[in-house]
Amino acid sequence: xxxxxxxxxxxxxxxxxxxxxxxxxxxxxxxxxxxxxxxxxxxxxxxxxxxxxxxxxxxxxxxxxxxxxxxxxxxxxxxxxxxxxxxxxxxxxxxxxxxxxxxxxxxxxxxxx
Amino acid sequence: xxxxxxxxxxxxxxxxxxxxxxxxxxxxxxxxxxxxxxxxxxxxxxxxxxxxxxxxxxxxxxxxxxxxxxxxxxxxxxxxxxxxxxxxxxxxxxxxxxxxxxxxxxxxxx
Numbered sequence: 001x002x003x004x005x006x007x008x009x010x011x012x013x014x015x016x017x018x019x020x021x022x023x024x025x026x027x028x029x030x031x032x033x034x035x036x037x038x039x040x041x042x043x044x045x046x047x048x049x050x051x052x053x054x055x056x057x058x059x060x061x062x063x064x065x066x067x068x069x070x071x072x073x074x075x076x077x078x079x080x081x082x083x084x085x086x087x088x089x090x091x092x093x094x095x096x097x098x099x100x101x102x103x104x105x106x107x108x109x110x111x112x113x
Numbered sequence: 114x115x116x117x118x119x120x121x122x123x124x125x126x127x128x129x130x131x132x133x134x135x136x137x138x139x140x141x142x143x144x145x146x147x148x149x150x151x152x153x154x155x156x157x158x159x160x161x162x163x164x165x166x167x168x169x170x171x172x173x174x175x176x177x178x179x180x181x182x183x184x185x186x187x188x189x190x191x192x193x194x195x196x197x198x199x200x201x202x203x204x205x206x207x208x209x210x211x212x213x214x215x216x217x218x219x220x221x222x223x
Contacts, residue, residue, distance in 0.1 A: 042213065042214075042215040042216060043156075043216075093155070098208075098210065099144065099205035099209030099211065101146055101158040101161060102156075102158075102211065103158075104155025104157070107153075
């Protein structure tokens with residue numbers, strides 16, 4: 001079975017540029033989560049969707065961050081404009097129900113110079 | 114704010130030794146999940162414990178959920194280099210949201 005697929009795996013860009021991260025969840029999973037992981041703060045939930053609808057975006061750090069899920073098989077996380085402090089590994093995960101085990105992608109390692 | 118505290122934050126031991134890592138909270142969780150994350154990859158589920166006092170074994174790994182469902186432990190017997198990784202616990206709260214611990218970074222030296 002195909003797992004959660006994220007792209008790109010690595011992204012290096014300059015401050016001020018727009019960054020778009022992509023995720024394809026596991027088919028049949030109704031929940032999709034975006035996380036950010038850093039050494040200092042660990043794994044932080046940014047936003048999650050249920051049936052393509054954003055449910056809780058309280059973890060989104062600033063208005064520079066936005067996420068969409070236009071259909072059940074695709075989601076994006078966008079940062080515009082990007083800043084060096086946004087450098088982190090961003091994970092997408094999906095699950096069939098809230099509170100149930102989550103399946104993670106391999107992440108996007110983002111470096112903002 | 115619900116918190117899950119993991120200890121130790123970092124552990125480096127020799128192959129063959131035993132170890133225990135802990136996941137503690139003042140909050141009650143309906144279930145608790147343990148994940149292992151290897152470098153360059155996302156966390157992967159190891160086990161879910163649901164019932165207070167529950168013990169689950171996965172080869173050399175033993176997971177226990179506290180009687181009050183506020184804490185959990187992971188014990189590894191005869192650690193192997195392949196056990197190296199970041200171990201994360203996550204508890205499902207009353208809203209079924211997962212609360213994540215900060216993780217225990219485990220290094221097993223050959």
